Amino acid sequence: MSRKIRVLVAKAGLDGHDRGAKVVAAALRDAGMEVVYTGLHQTPEMIVAAALQEDVDVIGLSLHSGAHMVLFRRVLELMRERGLGQVLLTGGGVIPEEDAVVLQAEGVGRIFGPGTNTGALAAYINTEVELRRAQGGTP
Amino acid sequence: MDMAAGILAGDMRALARGLTLVEERLPGARELCVKLAPHTGRALRVGVTGAPGAGKSTLIDALIRAARARGERVAVLAVDPSSPRTGGALLGDRVRMTSHANDDGVFVRSMASRGALGALAPNAGEALDLFDAAGFTLLFVESVGAGQADVDIAAESDITLVLSAPGGGDSIQAMKSGILEIADLWVVSKGDNPQAAALKHELLAMLALGGADQLEERVCVVAALANQGVEELLAKMLAAGAAARADGAFAARRRQRVRRRILAAAAELCAEKLPTDTPLLTELEARIRAGDLSVVGAARALLSGGNV
Ligand SMILES: Nc1nc2c(ncn2[C@@H]2O[C@H](COP(=O)(O)OP(=O)(O)O)[C@@H](O)[C@H]2O)c(=O)[nH]1
Numbered sequence: 001m002s003r004k005i006r007v008l009v010a011k012a013g014l015d016g017h018d019r020g021a022k023v024v025a026a027a028l029r030d031a032g033m034e035v036v037y038t039g040l041h042q043t044p045e046m047i048v049a050a051a052l053q054e055d056v057d058v059i060g061l062s063l064h065s066g067a068h069m070v071l072f073r074r075v076l077e078l079m080r081e082r083g084l085g086q087v088l089l090t091g092g093g094v095i096p097e098e099d100a101v102v103l104q105a106e107g108v109g110r111i112f113g114p115g116t117n118t119g120a121l122a123a124y125i126n127t128e129v130e131l132r133r134a135q136g137g138t139p
Numbered sequence: 140m141d142m143a144a145g146i147l148a149g150d151m152r153a154l155a156r157g158l159t160l161v162e163e164r165l166p167g168a169r170e171l172c173v174k175l176a177p178h179t180g181r182a183l184r185v186g187v188t189g190a191p192g193a194g195k196s197t198l199i200d201a202l203i204r205a206a207r208a209r210g211e212r213v214a215v216l217a218v219d220p221s222s223p224r225t226g227g228a229l230l231g232d233r234v235r236m237t238s239h240a241n242d243d244g245v246f247v248r249s250m251a252s253r254g255a256l257g258a259l260a261p262n263a264g265e266a267l268d269l270f271d272a273a274g275f276t277l278l279f280v281e282s283v284g285a286g287q288a289d290v291d292i293a294a295e296s297d298i299t300l301v302l303s304a305p306g307g308g309d310s311i312q313a314m315k316s317g318i319l320e321i322a323d324l325w326v327v328s329k330g331d332n333p334q335a336a337a338l339k340h341e342l343l344a345m346l347a348l349g350g351a352d353q354l355e356e357r358v359c360v361v362a363a364l365a366n367q368g369v370e371e372l373l374a375k376m377l378a379a380g381a382a383a384r385a386d387g388a389f390a391a392r393r394r395q396r397v398r399r400r401i402l403a404a405a406a407e408l409c410a411e412k413l414p415t416d417t418p419l420l421t422e423l424e425a426r427i428r429a430g431d432l433s434v435v436g437a438a439r440a441l442l443s444g445g446n447v
Pocket residue numbers: 189190191192193194195196197198232235328329330331332361362363364365
């Protein structure tokens with residue numbers, strides 16, 4: 001039996017709905033993953049604390065607030081501080097392509113735009129986690 | 140530093156990784172449990188069960204707040220069902236507990252049941268042992284009570300709370316399913332709901348019929364969102380825990396727990412050894428169909444290698 005992939009799905013920022021994040025969480029569950037859902041208005045500190053306790057392979061960040069550069073960078077910084085550098089940080093929302101390129105160069109994984117096929121997201125996570133586990137990252 | 144030492148020293152990352160080890164039964168899990176065993180048995184383990192939506196996570200959130208004010212260190216194991224079809228799971232209990240996200244004295248871990256519908260996760264007990272060894276003093280395990288999970292959660296807990304929420308047939312259904320029998324304390328949740336008092340009376344009547352004692356003490360109405368009755372419930376839990384420690388019931392439960400785990404592990408080892416696709420199985424199957432042998436007789440024959 002292969003190890004389950006654990007994913008934290010978090011909604012960062014101040015905007016008030018989480019429909020998109022819930023759809024993603026349900027789709028990843030249907031792809032066989034164990035998805036920890038944390039709800040709305042999560043600060044980077046809360047997200048990384050939850051990721052540490054839950055020992056997830058992936059953090060999936062959903063944001064629409066326009067503060068994506070600050071939020072992704074802060075989450076990444078806290079992850080590294082707390083020994084979670086091997087965890088895949090990915091996400092989605094309304095994020096301009098040029099910003100996504102910058103974030104990826106800094107260590108964030110692929111970023112998915114609105115209306116992405118959830119199957120593509122699940123496939124990406126599967127491949128990426130397998131790779132990182134093979135490299136001896138997360139236990 | 141090795142993982143056991145890390146956990147004992149309060150390293151939360153080590154604890155989180157240890158929990159994964161135990162949950163996934165990865166290499167090193169058994170050794171870890173052996174090393175930590177002498178450091179367990181201090182924490183009070185509280186099982187919280189009840190139908191989906193009864194208010195379990197919300198109540199635990201409120202109890203955490205009250206317990207932190209008393210200086211307890213609190214860990215939660217929140218179990219949600221796995222999808223039998225895909226094996227995936229959506230673990231949503233944390234949503235109700237985010238107010239403690241930045242508190243080092245609170246650790247919340249979500250776990251998928253990975254088993255029969257409604258069951259407690261197979262290694263939930265070991266996960267609680269890890270929390271215990273890490274120095275958490277009050278442990279909650281949340282699980283939807285259904286079928287086997289009732290028994291599991293009571294066996295792994297020192298105190299079991301059963302929640303029923305007013306409004307809706309769920310509470311009545313829960314009463315019929317036998318889940319009430321495992322409770323040490325019964326909680327009518329959502330006490331702000333006008334129908335809570337009626338549910339309390341219904342519950343008292345039902346329990347009196349079943350012969351339960353000290354009912355007025357043991358049935359609590361709690362409005363977790365409004366923070367009413369939470370402190371009282373916590374006080375009752377802690378008092379029951381202290382009493383159980385004093386009269387030896389606590390230690391007896393621990394011994395019972397370990398025995399139960401040995402038996403479960405033994406049953407699993409036996410199941411692994413069973414031949415599943417041998418000529419013998421085919422022969423026995425044919426003899427059952429021919430009216431020559433009973434199913435139990437065939438099972439005996441299978442275990443003894445063919446001697447009926
Ligand atoms: N009115 C009221 N609603 C509550 C109370 N406690 C929980 N709820 C609501 O009941 C729903 C289910 O709560 P939750 O704690 O997730 O239930 P669980 O599935 O048993 O863990 C949520 O919408 C809660 O806001 C309460 O004390 N009063």
